[in-house]
Amino acid sequence: MAAAAAASIRERQTVALKRMLNFNVPHVKNSTGEPVWKVLIYDRFGQDIISPLLSVKELRDMGITLHLLLHSDRDPIPDVPAVYFVMPTEENIDRMCQDLRNQLYESYYLNFISAISRSKLEDIANAALAASAVTQVAKVFDQYLNFITLEDDMFVLCNQNKELVSYRAINRPDITDTEMETVMDTIVDSLFCFFVTLGAVPIIRCSRGTAAEMVAVKLDKKLRENLRDARNSLFTGDTLGAGQFSFQRPLLVLVDRNIDLATPLHHTWTYQALVHDVLDFHLNRVNLEESSGVENSPAGARPKRKNKKSYDLTPVDKFWQKHKGSPFPEVAESVQQELESYRAQEDEVKRLKSIMGLEGEDEGAISMLSDNTAKLTSAVSSLPELLEKKRLIDLHTNVATAVLEHIKARKLDVYFEYEEKIMSKTTLDKSLLDIISDPDAGTPEDKMRLFLIYYISAQQAPSEADLEQYKKALTDAGCNLNPLQYIKQWKAFAKMASAPASYGNTTTKPMGLLSRVMNTGSQFVMEGVKNLVLKQQNLPVTRILDNLMEMKSNPETDDYRYFDPKMLRGNDSSVPRNKNPFQEAIVFVVGGGNYIEYQNLVDYIKGKQGKHILYGCSELFNATQFIKQVKCTLLVS
Amino acid sequence: MAVDITLLFRASVKTVKTRNKALGVAVGGGVDGSRDELFRRSPRPKGDFSSRAREVISHIGKLRDFLLEHRKDYINAYSYVMSEYGRMTDTERDQIDQDAQTFMRTCSEAIQQLRTQGVCKLYSEQRAIRVKRVVDKKRLSKLEPEPSTKTRESTSSEKVSRNPSEDSEEKPVTEEHPEKVPAESQPELGTWGDGKGDDELSPEEIQMFEQENQRLIGEMNSLFDEVRQIEGRVVEISRLQEIFTEKVLQQEAEIDSIHQLVVGATENIKEGNEDIREVSTLGPPGPPQCGTESRQQRSSCWQGGTSALLWPSPQGSPPDGAGQSHFDPRQTPDPRCYQEP
Numbered sequence: 001m002a003a004a005a006a007a008s009i010r011e012r013q014t015v016a017l018k019r020m021l022n023f024n025v026p027h028v029k030n031s032t033g034e035p036v037w038k039v040l041i042y043d044r045f046g047q048d049i050i051s052p053l054l055s056v057k058e059l060r061d062m063g064i065t066l067h068l069l070l071h072s073d074r075d076p077i078p079d080v081p082a083v084y085f086v087m088p089t090e091e092n093i094d095r096m097c098q099d100l101r102n103q104l105y106e107s108y109y110l111n112f113i114s115a116i117s118r119s120k121l122e123d124i125a126n127a128a129l130a131a132s133a134v135t136q137v138a139k140v141f142d143q144y145l146n147f148i149t150l151e152d153d154m155f156v157l158c159n160q161n162k163e164l165v166s167y168r169a170i171n172r173p174d175i176t177d178t179e180m181e182t183v184m185d186t187i188v189d190s191l192f193c194f195f196v197t198l199g200a201v202p203i204i205r206c207s208r209g210t211a212a213e214m215v216a217v218k219l220d221k222k223l224r225e226n227l228r229d230a231r232n233s234l235f236t237g238d239t240l241g242a243g244q245f246s247f248q249r250p251l252l253v254l255v256d257r258n259i260d261l262a263t264p265l266h267h268t269w270t271y272q273a274l275v276h277d278v279l280d281f282h283l284n285r286v287n288l289e290e291s292s293g294v295e296n297s298p299a300g301a302r303p304k305r306k307n308k309k310s311y312d313l314t315p316v317d318k319f320w321q322k323h324k325g326s327p328f329p330e331v332a333e334s335v336q337q338e339l340e341s342y343r344a345q346e347d348e349v350k351r352l353k354s355i356m357g358l359e360g361e362d363e364g365a366i367s368m369l370s371d372n373t374a375k376l377t378s379a380v381s382s383l384p385e386l387l388e389k390k391r392l393i394d395l396h397t398n399v400a401t402a403v404l405e406h407i408k409a410r411k412l413d414v415y416f417e418y419e420e421k422i423m424s425k426t427t428l429d430k431s432l433l434d435i436i437s438d439p440d441a442g443t444p445e446d447k448m449r450l451f452l453i454y455y456i457s458a459q460q461a462p463s464e465a466d467l468e469q470y471k472k473a474l475t476d477a478g479c480n481l482n483p484l485q486y487i488k489q490w491k492a493f494a495k496m497a498s499a500p501a502s503y504g505n506t507t508t509k510p511m512g513l514l515s516r517v518m519n520t521g522s523q524f525v526m527e528g529v530k531n532l533v534l535k536q537q538n539l540p541v542t543r544i545l546d547n548l549m550e551m552k553s554n555p556e557t558d559d560y561r562y563f564d565p566k567m568l569r570g571n572d573s574s575v576p577r578n579k580n581p582f583q584e585a586i587v588f589v590v591g592g593g594n595y596i597e598y599q600n601l602v603d604y605i606k607g608k609q610g611k612h613i614l615y616g617c618s619e620l621f622n623a624t625q626f627i628k629q630v631k632c633t634l635l636v637s
Numbered sequence: 638m639a640v641d642i643t644l645l646f647r648a649s650v651k652t653v654k655t656r657n658k659a660l661g662v663a664v665g666g667g668v669d670g671s672r673d674e675l676f677r678r679s680p681r682p683k684g685d686f687s688s689r690a691r692e693v694i695s696h697i698g699k700l701r702d703f704l705l706e707h708r709k710d711y712i713n714a715y716s717y718v719m720s721e722y723g724r725m726t727d728t729e730r731d732q733i734d735q736d737a738q739t740f741m742r743t744c745s746e747a748i749q750q751l752r753t754q755g756v757c758k759l760y761s762e763q764r765a766i767r768v769k770r771v772v773d774k775k776r777l778s779k780l781e782p783e784p785s786t787k788t789r790e791s792t793s794s795e796k797v798s799r800n801p802s803e804d805s806e807e808k809p810v811t812e813e814h815p816e817k818v819p820a821e822s823q824p825e826l827g828t829w830g831d832g833k834g835d836d837e838l839s840p841e842e843i844q845m846f847e848q849e850n851q852r853l854i855g856e857m858n859s860l861f862d863e864v865r866q867i868e869g870r871v872v873e874i875s876r877l878q879e880i881f882t883e884k885v886l887q888q889e890a891e892i893d894s895i896h897q898l899v900v901g902a903t904e905n906i907k908e909g910n911e912d913i914r915e916v917s918t919l920g921p922p923g924p925p926q927c928g929t930e931s932r933q934q935r936s937s938c939w940q941g942g943t944s945a946l947l948w949p950s951p952q953g954s955p956p957d958g959a960g961q962s963h964f965d966p967r968q969t970p971d972p973r974c975y976q977e978p
Contacts, residue, residue: 016639019639020639024639024641110646111639115640116642118645118649121642121645121646121649122649122652122653124646124649125646125649125650125652125653126653128650129650129653129654129657134647134650137646138643139641139643140641140642140643140645140646141639141640141641141642141643142639142640142642143639144639144640234640
């Protein structure tokens with residue numbers, strides 16, 4: 001019973017969006033007749049929220065004929081209702097008032113992504129009065145949807161203004177109190193919206209003395225205030241819906257990015273994390289620059305054209321769902337297998353066509369024949385499926401090829417293996433200096449990452465002489481040394497010499513060269529690329545979660561603060577009241593997270609029956625972006 | 638979990654309403670407020686055609702009056718406080734432009750509605766007024782960048798705008814007035830210039846200003862001429878358009894009648910053909926009674942057949958050009974189409 005409720009935040013947000021699009025009347029599927037045609041107006045925030053969840057086709061099914069940005073030039077469409085989905089900022093309100101004055105639409109359904117303040121509401125009222133359009137404003141809603149859901153169990157706070165809540169914003173030395181307050185307020189607002197949508201009041205645990213603690217305090221306060229206000233409480237029984245677990249409450253673990261800086265820098269080996277690390281991937285869309293004409297260009301005569309292609313990696317994509325956490329060679333293999341099974345099915349259909357003597361005709365004509373209908377109907381009905389499969393195979397072939405190119409060019413497998421060894425403190429077979437000075441292996445950034453991981457995980461700092469040597473090697477390779485400065489100071493400041501060092505035991509077993517696995521005709525010729533098998537290891541975040549969820553005693557987590565917004569007395573005690581292990585947990589990383597941690601959590605929870613984890617972070621970055629931020633964030637020396 | 642704050646919104650609307658009533662309306666807002674009422678009323682003229690037309694005309698007249706009043710106020714204000722005037726006109730001008738534009742838009746919509754009912758004269762007159770007003774506005778806005786001589790131009794332009802709008806119905810008079818205005822404005826400019834010179838300006842500056850005045854007057858004159866020409870052309874164009882629409886309507890009627898005739902003729906010809914055929918197949922006429930009977934029978938059955946031929950299949954729509962149903966993209970496609978093999 002408890003398992004179903006928090007299962008899919010994606011589903012909940014989608015349902016909320018669909019309800020909003022249906023004029024905030026619960027959406028009944030399979031309702032006959034056509035929907036009311038309407039126009040959807042959104043700002044960039046709304047766009048980011050809607051785009052991973054609803055495709056254009058689904059919008060059309062809900063009756064949206066036109067979807068437009070708020071701040072674009074819009075023509076009046078006088079007899080159509082308009083649904084607005086915007087953030088309640090000054091400029092948005094101004095633009096909406098202007099729309100009201102210009103009488104653009106027949107009726108207005110205003111939905112604010114997070115709660116709107118009373119004064120701004122009065123501004124709109126003023127404009128509506130002036131335009132005598134008060135009756136046209138049919139409904140005004142606070143949607144509490146101020147977060148972006150990327151996966152069934154993963155969410156991010158925002159995409160548009162992520163500089164506001166980035167790692168850099170939170171950790172830069174010259175931040176003022178008021179700025180910090182603003183950042184914290186933004187994060188807390190989004191988390192609050194998240195819990196409203198989830199329909200549960202969590203128990204909050206966080207470490208002391210970090211930004212996460214500030215977030216926890218504020219969030220606790222906000223939840224508490226809302227619960228006390230019995231009239232307007234968002235968490236009353238009737239709004240929570242069926243399946244609400246009344247016995248168990250979820251656990252919210254707030255961690256700060258600073259407890260583990262190695263994971264964002266880590267080279268990775270799972271499909272989704274690789275795509276995020278190596279290609280341009282955000283909001284479930286990957287943008288590839290393809291150089292077409294490679295296979296069929298005659299001896300270098302034709303120049304390579306670069307097309308930009310973008311693909312959406314959605315939950316509908318079964319291959320992606322199955323393999324996004326698999327190690328890359330497995331992915332390559334699976335693509336190959338899928339391709340082969342697809343070809344077999346295609347041959348089957350072609351054979352049927354030739355039997356019927358309809359070689360070369362399109363599939364639509366096949367349905368006209370009456371004999372052998374059973375075979376034909378089955379073949380025909382499986383055709384859309386086949387076409388879809390082909391599309392997915394093409395997609396993943398392209399994506400995996402792009403990833404593979406990067407891997408081969410930068411020797412990412414070598415880096416991955418080496419980093420794993422560093423993080424698990426097994427003996428290193430190759431000296432770090434060798435790798436850094438190797439001109440073939442990796443970009444300067446890769447080398448920087450490797451060195452930083454080494455530096456972070458080292459029990460004691462390397463000696464000055466060694467450090468100088470490394471620095472020289474790095475600068476020779478072309479790296480900027482600013483991140484190193486930052487990490488040094490971070491390490492000194494954090495006093496966390498013990499914690500990040502233990503990444504658990506892991507061994508990576510290279511399975512030799514892989515070329516034999518790839519059959520002829522395959523595009524994944526992974527010669528020279530090691531087939532590394534990941535053994536389960538627990539990243540620091542996972543470990544912390546494990547301790548807290550299972551109520552294990554551990555010096556690392558024992559002094560975590562404990563907040564329960566439902567308790568009458570406000571003060572926290574470090575002694576948790578609840579002694580039972582939690583079934584649901586939400587891990588939120590203040591300062592940024594990435595897919596490696598997400599994957600790690602998913603793997604961890606797979607082993608536990610009946611437990612669910614949601615992973616969220618204030619922003620999602622890959623190593624490149626993280627290094628860029630760190631470069632600019634030097635602590636005051 | 639969405640929270641319905643519609644009630645909160647309605648409550649804020651009420652508070653805003655009461656607050657506005659308590660505070661009253663601001664100075665500039667007064668004019669705009671009443672003009673807003675005008676705008677609210679004008680976009681959706683109801684009732685029959687003539688009352689609508691009259692309403693629109695009265696609105697235009699009211700707008701003109703308000704504009705004039707505005708100018709008067711500002712002129713009065715100027716003679717005491719210069720800086721205040723400068724500030725006000727900027728914002729006011731923008732507001733006025735905006736409002737006037739929306740008003741023009743709504744008026745043109747109303748006029749378009751009126752147009753379809755076939756009274757082209759009034760339409761052409763309104764258009765002429767509107768065009769003149771637009772031209773005036775453009776002229777006014779062109780005069781913005783020279784603050785020191787702003788007032789003088791505004792007085793002269795005010796007179797210009799006043800005159801064409803007052804005599805909108807009588808075009809020849811309109812054309813005369815702009816001629817008088819430059820003459821009037823010149824002595825006025827002279828007095829303005831002298832009045833100003835006493836306080837602040839040195840004699841050289843007075844001379845400079847006067848030269849500038851002369852130049853400006855010359856420019857204004859040329860502008861007036863151009864405007865007059867444009868006015869005349871526009872009026873001609875509107876008249877031609879009116880003639881054009883009349884002709885088109887006449888032709889439409891004629892074409893309809895021709896069409897009817899042709900349909901009748903086709904029918905007659907068909908019947909004639911059938912009769913001829915019948916006569917030729919019958920051969921020499923038999924006993925008169927039987928022959929006529931059989932002929933009548935056959936002609937009647939032929940007629941039935943003819944009408945069947947004329948209206949062959951339900952899919953061919955009767956030739957009625959005017960009665961086409963409006964294409965609605967949401968209509969489900971005709972299920973009969975699918976039945977054909």
